[in-house]
Amino acid sequence: MKTVVITGSSKGFGLEMGKEFLNQGYHVAFSGSNEQNLNNAIRSITFDGEKVASMLCDVRNRDDLQNLWDVIFKKWGRIDLWINNAGIAQKAEKLWHSSTADVKNVIETNLLGTFYGTQVAVNGMLKQGFGKVYNTVGFGSTGMIRTGLNLYGTSKHAVAHFTKAFANELKGTGLIIGTLQPGMMVTDFVNAADGSIYNKSEVQNIYNILGDLPDVPAKYLVKKMIDNNTNGKLLTWLSNTKVIFRFIKHLFVKRDLFNTDAHQK
Numbered sequence: 001m002k003t004v005v006i007t008g009s010s011k012g013f014g015l016e017m018g019k020e021f022l023n024q025g026y027h028v029a030f031s032g033s034n035e036q037n038l039n040n041a042i043r044s045i046t047f048d049g050e051k052v053a054s055m056l057c058d059v060r061n062r063d064d065l066q067n068l069w070d071v072i073f074k075k076w077g078r079i080d081l082w083i084n085n086a087g088i089a090q091k092a093e094k095l096w097h098s099s100t101a102d103v104k105n106v107i108e109t110n111l112l113g114t115f116y117g118t119q120v121a122v123n124g125m126l127k128q129g130f131g132k133v134y135n136t137v138g139f140g141s142t143g144m145i146r147t148g149l150n151l152y153g154t155s156k157h158a159v160a161h162f163t164k165a166f167a168n169e170l171k172g173t174g175l176i177i178g179t180l181q182p183g184m185m186v187t188d189f190v191n192a193a194d195g196s197i198y199n200k201s202e203v204q205n206i207y208n209i210l211g212d213l214p215d216v217p218a219k220y221l222v223k224k225m226i227d228n229n230t231n232g233k234l235l236t237w238l239s240n241t242k243v244i245f246r247f248i249k250h251l252f253v254k255r256d257l258f259n260t261d262a263h264q265k
């Protein structure tokens, strides 16, 4: 049976991707850095015990990622897909206000965590002879600039570049690496992004126009990842056409993604 490992899958988008992979008949390894979040995640899903593993893994630590590969490979004998999804938001503030700890944490989690995860997965996949790696990007990956999101945007821009460059390096190996662009999702991430620049209602307004609960892009992108056989592919949920359509739709239909407990999943 095919296997997927997802970093940062104890909540939000990662958890929803894991659930969808279970629906598609995969073995799924869920992971995160916080034990309570991970336990809550496992309690929230219905599954046949043989199909699910959960492991603590802090992506800022390469040894944790290597251990995640080793344990899951030993358990199921193959890893078909590895998704570097763990990521954190920045407080919306101008970069000169950001603390050293915040800068370090965002870069170590979003960028170095993806670097290390990709290295570990590719080394393992080269030995097993097959596999696909996907890296989750977000705001900044297309080069868009917004006041207060410099740190996060830089980290995701770098992940997009790194993934493209890695695809070039993987040519001829038979392995595939690609980029996942899930759009804007109402998860804990949105609250973490609170800061001095934008107030809550401004942030919620734009999410209500363009955003989704995380299960929506997860369902769409899991299928795309399974079907994709092209190295270097960018898999996008919120296309430019969809953005235009959503702005027009917003003139007629108002959504309130924050007034539901669905996003607490």
Ligand SMILES: NC(=O)c1ccc[n+]([C@@H]2O[C@H](COP(=O)([O-])OP(=O)(O)OC[C@H]3O[C@@H](n4cnc5c(N)ncnc54)[C@H](OP(=O)(O)O)[C@@H]3O)[C@@H](O)[C@H]2O)c1
Pocket (backbone or CB within 6 Å): 007, 008, 009, 010, 011, 012, 013, 014, 031, 032, 033, 034, 035, 037, 038, 057, 058, 059, 060, 085, 086, 087, 088, 089, 109, 136, 137, 138, 139, 182, 183, 184, 185, 186, 187, 188, 189, 190, 214
């Ligand atoms: N929400 C959006 O609008 C949006 C848009 C585009 C892209 N994204 C990206 O989508 C990904 C998932 O975000 P989300 O919206 O689902 O946020 P979320 O609900 O906050 O989930 C983030 C996940 O990453 C894990 N994580 C955080 N720090 C970690 C660390 N050091 N080591 C391992 N795991 C860690 C969290 O678990 P623990 O805290 O338990 O470790 C959690 O499972 C991120 O890469 C984010 O940048 C989000």
